[in-house]
Amino acid sequence: MRHEAGVSATAPRLEVKGLTRSFDGRRVVDDVSFQVPAGQVTCLLGPSGCGKSTTLRLIAGVDRQDAGEIRVDGEIIADNQFHQPPERRPIGLMFQDFALFPHLTVAENVAFGLDGPLRRHRDRVHELLSRVDMTRFYEMHPHQLSGGEQQRVALARALAPRPRIMLMDEPFSGLDNRLRDEVRDATLDILREEGASVLLVTHEPDEAMRMADEIALMRGGRIVQRGAPYNIYNAPVDRAAAGFFSDINVIRGTSHGALTETPFGEFLTPGHPDNTEVEIVFRPQHLRIDFDRAGRGPNPTPTHGVPARGLVRRARFMGRESLVEFTMESDGSRLHAVVPGVFLPNPDTPLWLTVRRDQCFVFPVRRGEQAAPRG
Numbered sequence: 001m002r003h004e005a006g007v008s009a010t011a012p013r014l015e016v017k018g019l020t021r022s023f024d025g026r027r028v029v030d031d032v033s034f035q036v037p038a039g040q041v042t043c044l045l046g047p048s049g050c051g052k053s054t055t056l057r058l059i060a061g062v063d064r065q066d067a068g069e070i071r072v073d074g075e076i077i078a079d080n081q082f083h084q085p086p087e088r089r090p091i092g093l094m095f096q097d098f099a100l101f102p103h104l105t106v107a108e109n110v111a112f113g114l115d116g117p118l119r120r121h122r123d124r125v126h127e128l129l130s131r132v133d134m135t136r137f138y139e140m141h142p143h144q145l146s147g148g149e150q151q152r153v154a155l156a157r158a159l160a161p162r163p164r165i166m167l168m169d170e171p172f173s174g175l176d177n178r179l180r181d182e183v184r185d186a187t188l189d190i191l192r193e194e195g196a197s198v199l200l201v202t203h204e205p206d207e208a209m210r211m212a213d214e215i216a217l218m219r220g221g222r223i224v225q226r227g228a229p230y231n232i233y234n235a236p237v238d239r240a241a242a243g244f245f246s247d248i249n250v251i252r253g254t255s256h257g258a259l260t261e262t263p264f265g266e267f268l269t270p271g272h273p274d275n276t277e278v279e280i281v282f283r284p285q286h287l288r289i290d291f292d293r294a295g296r297g298p299n300p301t302p303t304h305g306v307p308a309r310g311l312v313r314r315a316r317f318m319g320r321e322s323l324v325e326f327t328m329e330s331d332g333s334r335l336h337a338v339v340p341g342v343f344l345p346n347p348d349t350p351l352w353l354t355v356r357r358d359q360c361f362v363f364p365v366r367r368g369e370q371a372a373p374r375g
């Protein structure tokens with residue numbers, strides 16, 4: 001590692017600044033900067049192809065950036081001149097195709113990244129296997145283990161050299177749903193106990209919300225938003241960021257005097273100049289449903305505004321909740337509601353809908369963006 005004068009004792013464990021990488025003239029990682037503090041989990045979250053894995057590969061050192069720098073505990077491991085080889089970086093890797101070596105036993109696999117033969121590392125290997133609850137498999141070979149067990153051995157192997165940072169690229173995607181939650185939580189506990197900082201790549205918002213202290217949302221090679229899961233979910237920077245975490249409803253209107261008229265009454269749209277088109281975005285769980293009483297709905301309230309009538313298009317039971325799709329009488333647009341438990345009204349049932357005002361996000365309409373679907 002290149003040592004520099006003035007390295008701060010409180011430097012982040014991992015710091016990435018202005019990282020850029022192009023392939024065939026296309027920037028797939030574009031000026032990416034973020035930090036991972038010691039002992040914390042940061043998730044790079046984004047759709048397929050947005051540059052998450054490439055970012056991870058640059059940090060691992062298996063690929064080289066065109067520009068930018070990477071520091072660990074304040075010390076440069078890669079910049080425009082210097083490139084520390086991957087095996088010298090204090091970084092552990094767990095990738096999707098985490099394949100264990102089939103001809104080595106579980107213990108030999110775990111000892112693989114340590115210098116010298118297994119007999120010199122028996123204590124450390126035992127400690128790691130006990131931590132992942134796999135000591136009884138010590139002498140076995142990978143083909144004798146289930147997917148989840150192999151995953152745990154892979155974690156023990158990655159942890160063996162005591163990496164300061166663990167890079168994980170969709171490491172749980174090969175596991176079935178129930179096993180995944182279990183392995184995910186156990187892995188996180190172990191990584192925290194070991195004091196490793198984690199950078200996890202995933203395209204699944206649920207996984208990021210479950211694991212991350214901080215989420216860095218990526219799109220088109222750039223980080224578009226960073227923050228704690230709660231903040232990213234509840235204060236998305238734009239419509240796409242809101243829509244990445246759940247279905248969303250979108251109502252369009254034109255702002256006049258910081259107000260926008262909609263079928264649900266007027267919405268406050270401060271900061272949007274007169275005559276700009278805006279989108280009012282909210283999640284399906286914030287669309288409230290009331291029964292039709294002789295052609296009337298509930299009275300308007302400050303929290304829910306004015307009710308608007310919709311006809312049920314279809315309703316589906318999803319297990320813990322029901323998803324009801326409406327066609328709005330006012331303009332034929334479609335809205336979705338999520339209702340806890342079982343609620344399966346017949347198609348064409350008229351119902352009244354209101355929107356939780358404090359759960360709405362207002363964004364300017366960008367050129368080329370699609371309008372909400374119509375029924």
Ligand SMILES: Nc1ncnc2c1ncn2[C@@H]1O[C@H](COP(=O)(O)OP(=O)(O)OP(=O)(O)O)[C@@H](O)[C@H]1O
Nearest residue numbers: 023024028046047048049050051052053054055203
């Ligand atoms: N070695 C390469 N040569 C050319 N293009 C590449 C190379 N590696 C990645 N790319 C391209 O860079 C873009 C980003 O790829 P990357 O694997 O980083 O995305 P990702 O966000 O991890 O996606 P996924 O979730 O599907 O793995 C993609 O369009 C990919 O085709």
